[in-house]
Amino acid sequence: IINSSRNGTDACGSGVIKAGKMPGTELAKKYNNFFGIKSGRNYHGKTVELNTGEYSPTGEKYNTAATFRAYETPADSFIDYVRILKGKRYDAARAAKTIDAQTIAIKQAGYSTAPDYAEKVAAIAQSIKNAASTLLADAKQAPGKTVVLVAAAVAALFFLNSKKAK
Numbered sequence: 001i002i003n004s005s006r007n008g009t010d011a012c013g014s015g016v017i018k019a020g021k022m023p024g025t026e027l028a029k030k031y032n033n034f035f036g037i038k039s040g041r042n043y044h045g046k047t048v049e050l051n052t053g054e055y056s057p058t059g060e061k062y063n064t065a066a067t068f069r070a071y072e073t074p075a076d077s078f079i080d081y082v083r084i085l086k087g088k089r090y091d092a093a094r095a096a097k098t099i100d101a102q103t104i105a106i107k108q109a110g111y112s113t114a115p116d117y118a119e120k121v122a123a124i125a126q127s128i129k130n131a132a133s134t135l136l137a138d139a140k141q142a143p144g145k146t147v148v149l150v151a152a153a154v155a156a157l158f159f160l161n162s163k164k165a166k
Contacts, residue, residue, distance in 0.1 A: 026050065032071035035081045036112075039067040046070040055113040099125050 027033045031048050039047045048070045055061050071077045085093065085106070093105035103118040103125070111117070 027068055031068065032074050032077050033068050034074060034077045037069045037077070037080060037084065039069050043069060046072075055115055059115045099129075 027036065027048075027050060036052075039045075046069070047067050049065055049067050051063055052066045052068075053061055054064055054066075069077075069080065071080070084090070089109050090106060090111075093102050093109065096102040096105050100118070100122045103121045106112075106121075107118040114120075
C-alpha cells in the first residue's frame with residue numbers, strides 16, 4: 001500500500017469504510033478522523049471518546065466506548081494513516097502484491113475487528129481504481145472536466161457507503 005501506485009485507492013477504500021461506520025460520520029465530520037484511528041498509549045494529541053461497534057474474536061458484535069484521535073484537518077488523518085501503515089506491524093501489508101492481500105494483511109495486523117473489513121475495503125478500493133481508470137480515459141478527451149468528475153466519483157462513493165452503513 002505504502003510503496004505502490006495503489007496508495008490512494010487503498011487509503012480511500014479504508015477511509016470510506018471507517019468514515020461510514022459508527023461513530024463514523026461524527027468521527028469524520030467533527031474530528032477529521034477518516035480511518036477510525038484510536039488514540040493508543042503513545043499518542044499525545046487531541047482525542048475524543050465515542051461509542052463504537054467492535055467484534056469479538058468469534059464475530060459477535062458489541063458496543064463499547066473508545067478513545068479516537070481528533071485531527072485538525074482531513075489531511076492530518078490521511079498523513080497519520082500512512083504513517084501508521086509504515087510501521088513494522090504492517091510489514092506484511094506493504095509486501096503484499098494485490099489489494100486483496102494488502103487488506104487481509106492489514107486486518108490480520110489488528111487494524112479492525114470487523115470480520116468483513118478486508119473484503120469491504122478491497123471492494124471499495126477496486127471501485128475507486130476502476131473509476132480512476134475511467135476518469136483518466138475521459139480526461140484525455142476532455143481535460144477540463146476531470147476535477148469535477150473526480151469530485152463526483154468520491155462524493156458518490158461516500159454517499160453509497162453511508163447508505164450501506166444504515
